[in-house]
Amino acid sequence: MRCKRLAISSRRLYSTESDDLFRAPPQENYKLRLGGRNFSDRMRCTAIGGHGGNGCVSFFRDVFVPRGPPNGGDGGHGGDVWFEVDENETSLNCVKQRLSARPGMNGRGKAMHGPRGSDLIVKVPKGTLVREVEAVKAADKHDADGFLGELIDQEAAEIERKRSDKAELFVHYPRWEDKNDVRRVPLPQEFKAYMYEMRTAEPLSADMTSHGQRVLVARGGLGGLGNPHFSSSADRQPHYALRGLAGQTRHLELELKTIADVGLVGMPNAGKSTFLSAVSNAHPKIAPYPFTTLNPYIGTVTFRDTHQITIADIPGLIPGAHRNVGLGHSFLRHVERSRILVYIVDISRPDPWNDLTALQTELELYKPGLTKRPSLVVANKADTAKAREHFEKWRAMTDLPMIPVSAKYAKNITKITATVREMLEQLEQG
Numbered sequence: 001m002r003c004k005r006l007a008i009s010s011r012r013l014y015s016t017e018s019d020d021l022f023r024a025p026p027q028e029n030y031k032l033r034l035g036g037r038n039f040s041d042r043m044r045c046t047a048i049g050g051h052g053g054n055g056c057v058s059f060f061r062d063v064f065v066p067r068g069p070p071n072g073g074d075g076g077h078g079g080d081v082w083f084e085v086d087e088n089e090t091s092l093n094c095v096k097q098r099l100s101a102r103p104g105m106n107g108r109g110k111a112m113h114g115p116r117g118s119d120l121i122v123k124v125p126k127g128t129l130v131r132e133v134e135a136v137k138a139a140d141k142h143d144a145d146g147f148l149g150e151l152i153d154q155e156a157a158e159i160e161r162k163r164s165d166k167a168e169l170f171v172h173y174p175r176w177e178d179k180n181d182v183r184r185v186p187l188p189q190e191f192k193a194y195m196y197e198m199r200t201a202e203p204l205s206a207d208m209t210s211h212g213q214r215v216l217v218a219r220g221g222l223g224g225l226g227n228p229h230f231s232s233s234a235d236r237q238p239h240y241a242l243r244g245l246a247g248q249t250r251h252l253e254l255e256l257k258t259i260a261d262v263g264l265v266g267m268p269n270a271g272k273s274t275f276l277s278a279v280s281n282a283h284p285k286i287a288p289y290p291f292t293t294l295n296p297y298i299g300t301v302t303f304r305d306t307h308q309i310t311i312a313d314i315p316g317l318i319p320g321a322h323r324n325v326g327l328g329h330s331f332l333r334h335v336e337r338s339r340i341l342v343y344i345v346d347i348s349r350p351d352p353w354n355d356l357t358a359l360q361t362e363l364e365l366y367k368p369g370l371t372k373r374p375s376l377v378v379a380n381k382a383d384t385a386k387a388r389e390h391f392e393k394w395r396a397m398t399d400l401p402m403i404p405v406s407a408k409y410a411k412n413i414t415k416i417t418a419t420v421r422e423m424l425e426q427l428e429q430g
């Protein structure tokens with residue numbers, strides 16, 4: 001008791017100023033971005049729709065009503081698995097490897113239907129490509145195609161197997177398993193259609209490009225029907241009901257190919273991140289050593305008239321990146337879909353033109369034709385000592401449009417953003 005009182009008093013004692021004193025220093029933005037998790041732009045996962053709930057076998061009972069009508073409820077449908085684009089997501093590590101929606105509940109007596117299983121909505125970043133790698137057909141287990149009348153001339157053994165499979169689709173009243181002859185019971189049309197659809201479903205392939213876009217990746221299984229559905233003049237007291245069906249299972253491969261208007265390409269340390277932080281709202285990590293940036297980073301430039309363009313900063317590229325030198329060049333997938341490429345070249349280096357050639361060679365090796373895309377050369381670090389000399393020399397060698405800037409001191413950068421906007425507008429027009 002005494003300890004407790006002491007704890008309360010000490011908390012009061014340190015409540016105001018000392019809270020700030022012991023709080024961890026604020027983390028920098030780039031660390032907070034993924035909440036300490038690693039960036040991932042390629043992964044495999046399995047999406048499984050929820051299992052349908054079973055139908056119920058039950059009969060109305062009351063005083064003086066010993067053999068009332070059937071009143072078993074239907075099972076609920078299993079939940080679906082959906083992918084939804086969320087532009088606030090930047091990495092695929094928010095996606096779990098096994099994505100299961102909730103199953104539907106079983107039906108119950110007194111005509112109580114089971115509720116539907118809730119859907120699973122998985123947020124994925126904009127630019128995610130979804131591809132099915134191998135499909136396990138949910139309906140294979142309970143293949144009902146034989147009951148569609150299409151397999152009449154198939155071998156008897158095969159039909160027998162399917163019949164026993166069909167028997168598995170039913171639940172029985174206690175001790176009625178042997179008395180019920182479910183082989184003659186026709187399956188509801190809805191069930192046949194579902195099974196047929198599962199068997200013939202095309203492999204999934206989707207490109208998720210706009211915010212809010214949704215794709216159904218795995219359907220939930222159908223809920224089973226309660227015994228009232230099987231009541232007929234021949235059998236007024238059906239002692240069986242339908243089981244729910246398994247949900248769809250899909251093995252998927254996800255690949256993130258970031259979508260931005262502009263992609264920044266450059267050698268390590270050229271000042272790509274500095275440029276991005278100068279022109280946009282982004283705060284990437286900037287440091288005077290190569291390979292500071294390890295993951296792609298997107299910034300948004302907002303013009304005075306509220307027009308916005310997005311710019312993607314990626315890790316530095318070096319000669320031989322296609323042989324996996326440096327960080328390799330697989331991260332180029334994040335500028336592959338940019339409409340404009342901006343080459344950031346460090347003009348303080350002795351032969352900046354060689355850097356540009358090396359960058360273009362690597363881009364071509366990654367994807368032939370990538371350098372044909374509209375592009376702009378930014379001669380960065382124009383504030384340094386040898387910059388003017390190198391720039392003049394380079395300009396004499398080529399007629400390539402080049403703009404000298406100093407990203408660090410934010411000099412001439414509005415010229416770049418204005419030019420890029422103009423180029424984007426030209427692309428839109430024609």
Ligand SMILES: Nc1nc2c(ncn2[C@@H]2O[C@H](COP(=O)(O)OP(=O)(O)OP(=O)(O)O)[C@@H](O)[C@H]2O)c(=O)[nH]1
Nearest residue numbers: 269270271272273274287288291292293316407408
């Ligand atoms: N003098 C000068 N220094 C610059 C300029 N732009 C960038 N720097 C410096 O160059 C260094 C590298 O800048 P970053 O922006 O991290 O370079 P990066 O191209 O993103 O490098 P990686 O992420 O490693 O590929 C930093 O020390 C910057 O301060 C500039 O215009 N002038």
Ligand SMILES: [Mg+2]
Nearest residue numbers: 272273292293
């Ligand atoms: Mg960087």
